Amino acid sequence: MNLLIVEIESLTKVYESKLRVVAVDGIDLELKQGEIFGLLGPNGAGKTTTISIATTRTLPTSGTVRINGIDVVKHPAHARRHIGVVPQFNTLDRSLTVYENLYYHCRYFGFSHGQAKSRSMELLSQFLLTERKEVYPAQLSGGLAQRVQIARAIAHRPAVLFLDEPSAGLDPQSRMAMWTAVEGLRKEGITVLLTTHYMEEADSLSDRLAIIDYGRVLALGSPEKLKSTFGAQTIFDLTLKSHEGLEPVIATLKAREDVTNAEATADGLRVIAATSEGLLPDLVQMAARFGLRDLKITEPSLETVFIQLTGRDLRE
Amino acid sequence: MNSSGETVNRDARLHGSGIFLKAFLGLFLRDLRVLTRELIPFLLRVGMQPLLFLFVFTFILPRMAGGNPMASGAGPSFGTIILPGLMAVAIMFSGIAAVALPLSSEFGITREIDDRVMCPLPLWAVALEKVCFSAMQSIIAALLVIPMAYYIPAVPVKADVANWFLLALVLVLASLLAGSLGLVIGSTVNPKQIGLVFSIIVVPITFLGCVYYTWAGLEKIRWLQIGVLFNPIVYMSEGLRAAVTPAIDHMPWPAILVALVFFTAALGRLGLRGFLRRVLS
Numbered sequence: 001m002n003l004l005i006v007e008i009e010s011l012t013k014v015y016e017s018k019l020r021v022v023a024v025d026g027i028d029l030e031l032k033q034g035e036i037f038g039l040l041g042p043n044g045a046g047k048t049t050t051i052s053i054a055t056t057r058t059l060p061t062s063g064t065v066r067i068n069g070i071d072v073v074k075h076p077a078h079a080r081r082h083i084g085v086v087p088q089f090n091t092l093d094r095s096l097t098v099y100e101n102l103y104y105h106c107r108y109f110g111f112s113h114g115q116a117k118s119r120s121m122e123l124l125s126q127f128l129l130t131e132r133k134e135v136y137p138a139q140l141s142g143g144l145a146q147r148v149q150i151a152r153a154i155a156h157r158p159a160v161l162f163l164d165e166p167s168a169g170l171d172p173q174s175r176m177a178m179w180t181a182v183e184g185l186r187k188e189g190i191t192v193l194l195t196t197h198y199m200e201e202a203d204s205l206s207d208r209l210a211i212i213d214y215g216r217v218l219a220l221g222s223p224e225k226l227k228s229t230f231g232a233q234t235i236f237d238l239t240l241k242s243h244e245g246l247e248p249v250i251a252t253l254k255a256r257e258d259v260t261n262a263e264a265t266a267d268g269l270r271v272i273a274a275t276s277e278g279l280l281p282d283l284v285q286m287a288a289r290f291g292l293r294d295l296k297i298t299e300p301s302l303e304t305v306f307i308q309l310t311g312r313d314l315r316e
Numbered sequence: 317m318n319s320s321g322e323t324v325n326r327d328a329r330l331h332g333s334g335i336f337l338k339a340f341l342g343l344f345l346r347d348l349r350v351l352t353r354e355l356i357p358f359l360l361r362v363g364m365q366p367l368l369f370l371f372v373f374t375f376i377l378p379r380m381a382g383g384n385p386m387a388s389g390a391g392p393s394f395g396t397i398i399l400p401g402l403m404a405v406a407i408m409f410s411g412i413a414a415v416a417l418p419l420s421s422e423f424g425i426t427r428e429i430d431d432r433v434m435c436p437l438p439l440w441a442v443a444l445e446k447v448c449f450s451a452m453q454s455i456i457a458a459l460l461v462i463p464m465a466y467y468i469p470a471v472p473v474k475a476d477v478a479n480w481f482l483l484a485l486v487l488v489l490a491s492l493l494a495g496s497l498g499l500v501i502g503s504t505v506n507p508k509q510i511g512l513v514f515s516i517i518v519v520p521i522t523f524l525g526c527v528y529y530t531w532a533g534l535e536k537i538r539w540l541q542i543g544v545l546f547n548p549i550v551y552m553s554e555g556l557r558a559a560v561t562p563a564i565d566h567m568p569w570p571a572i573l574v575a576l577v578f579f580t581a582a583l584g585r586l587g588l589r590g591f592l593r594r595v596l597s
Contacts, residue, residue, distance in 0.1 A: 059597070108432065
């Protein structure tokens with residue numbers, strides 16, 4: 001079945017204040033049923049704004065978003081029935097226990113007492129939270145709270161789950177546990193849209209992903225496709241003491257067959273190449289004259305795709 | 317379980333307003349659960365002020381020799397004057413405590429409001445639920461004052477309700493008004509300043525709200541008598557006076573009802589605007 005669960009068309013969001021900020025600048029996306037879709041981009045790229053609009057929390061400047069065929073601007077309350085959200089921060093109800101957080105969430109979505117109770121118990125066991133059902137959110141670690149949030153978000157069986165930076169602030173172990181939980185959702189056939197600025201997360205979790213920056217989609221496809229299309233290349237970042245006389249060197253490098261691009265950076269030199277074979281010794285030799293301080297090699301990955309597309313590091 | 321869940325979805329799609337009603341009920345049940353867990357603090361919160369007030373002004377002072385002006389001048393009837401006034405104060409304080417305080421923290425760092433805002437209900441209904449739930453608490457708080465006024469004062473004050481319908485109407489309207497005021501405060505004031513709001517808004521409107529004296533009694537201070545007409549608490553006190561102690565001078569009840577409706581609508585609108593601004597960008 002190739003049902004479209006999320007349809008985003010020509011979406012824009014402009015914040016008009018003293019400083020005019022174009023947070024989303026014409027995004028088009030379609031999510032098929034059951035896929036895990038990643039929105040990858042640096043902070044401020046427009047990921048969270050896009051999710052806020054899709055989850056009825058922000059009004060777009062123009063464009064439309066449909067969830068399960070329902071326009072989120074025209075019918076927000078109806079659209080919300082098909083939406084599950086795990087926001088960036090812990091928004092669990094502090095006055096309720098873990099069990100009650102799930103139970104009342106179900107009641108908000110029209111479940112009867114019996115339905116809400118059995119659904120909550122089912123989720124507690126699915127997310128290995130049964131022992132902690134009587135605990136209050138304030139007593140939970142970040143990783144556990146995140147798990148409760150995911151359980152709560154899917155409690156009403158939404159068509160699509162939005163995960164906004166799900167691993168932000170999690171320790172590596174909790175992050176792995178969260179990934180496992182998301183992988184588990186794939187089996188249930190839930191469509192997932194997750195935002196992240198972690199390459200590994202996008203790479204390992206997403207069926208497809210969109211790289212976005214400055215509110216625009218720069219590339220779209222499966223991680224493999226992106227890596228092959230944008231010729232995932234090796235990136236050499238050289239930190240040099242002296243920058244004088246680099247121009248001719250750059251010209252020489254560009255002339256080489258194995259070099260795709262070479263450019264001066266604030267710290268020294270960046271060389272993008274199809275292979276590191278043979279190039280590395282030459283680079284080191286060449287750089288010695290300029291006082292080579294450091295050399296960073298980034299192996300082909302989504303990160304190199306990203307750097308090629310945007311000209312900047314994801315974590316900059 | 318799977319099939320019953322799907323039934324819920326399908327049914328809800330067919331009956332849009334049905335799910336709204338259920339969502340509203342769900343929010344109400346959640347608030348009820350939280351309230352029952354804190355029942356004793358709730359009762360102490362709403363009961364302490366009228367309890368002490370009645371004890372000091374209608375029990376201790378009348379027994380003190382040497383003629384405290386308030387005690388001797390106002391005499392036993394002071395209890396009768398302040399019974400409706402204390403009910404009004406109870407309504408207002410619990411309205412603010414039930415809406416403004418939780419909202420201002422839920423909008424704050426914890427963003428707990430998010431899950432409720434994401435339920436399948438129009439946003440105005442989420443705000444309305446808060447106001448309705450607080451109205452329920454206000455009504456309980458107000459009714460608690462009646463037995464206190466009977467047992468504590470030196471001379472028992474009896475509620476003399478002639479028109480139960482008027483009492484119910486005034487109680488409900490006054491409680492909704494208090495909830496709306498709570499919504500305005502909760503959605504516009506940042507949590508750090510909520511204490512300040514109590515000092516500069518809540519306390520003055522209480523003292524100038526015809527709580528401890530009747531509106532008719534202000535006759536000799538004409539400017540104040542007109543000035544307080546802009547204070548919604550006045551209509552709560554006077555409305556309860558008309559309903560609970562009709563023998564005491566009070567404003568005509570139709571005027572009171574019109575004013576209560578007007579202030580509820582105006583504050584509700586303002587509060588809703590603030591609420592929407594906080595949850596929708």
